[in-house]
Amino acid sequence: MKISSRFTVATHMLICVEYFSEQYKITSDFLSKSVRTNPVVIRKIMGMLKNHGLIEVASGTGGIHLKIPSDELTLLDIYQAVALPEDQLLFSMHENTEPRCPVGRNISAVLSPALQKAQHTMEESLQRTTLSELIYDLKERVEEETVPND
Template identity: 50%
Template sequence: MKISSRFTVAVHCLLFISCSDEKITSEKLAASVNTNPVVIRKVLGKLKKAGLIEVYSGTGGAALLKPASSITLLDIFHAADVVDDNQLFSLHDPNLECAVGKEVLPLLSNPLKTAQQALESSLEKTTLADLLDQLNRKPVRSVSRSSISTVLL
């Protein structure tokens, strides 16, 4: 099972925006994420629609609209719109004339709901600020932070 990569791309973008003191273009974000700027613009549009960031057109740039400490991974997960109709699991259309087919979805309902609630509960416990703190504690091995910021930021 895979959840769309928009979630991890959205987290990556928010971390990058939070770490930069200068305007961030979709091209710079795309270089860091290793994707196309069009993908970045779509993700930024979703984050903007969710009220997490402000995007400056023309000259580029983006900024958080809330403190990083009040943005949870669950907020980003929902903003990135990675699941259809807020349902983590897609269900099939079983043959309802079959004894197993008519019972399989009701049997799965509670376990799948519990699994989704567990994921959401876990994501809700981590904020963007938590990730920024962890990022700032990471040792830089072969390249200094200043040279990283010069290259990417």
């Protein structure tokens, strides 16, 4: 099982919005070139980010801007906006297990707490990382790429 790539695409998009904000008008077409996906996919994710109050989109080609400062915007905020399932649970339990089987009738009660703990641990980790930290790391990597080798 994987977490939807919408999470990494959304994070990519938001980093672009902040990283390029002084140089370019950020649009879905601009973002689709960096992500290398269809602008329709970008617009769908933009809608999710907008609905969660993470970005504002100016009418027409006015561009996209963060509504939350990048040092306050966490990976958990992004994850919750685009990747968390409707029921807010990362792991789904299979249903209709055999009630006459001791494992079948008890698996949910035994496994669910462990899965909830794993989700909680992951969410705590995502909460500790801000978009500005990722942008800082990105800028360092870009600077390293442009330093000539001796």
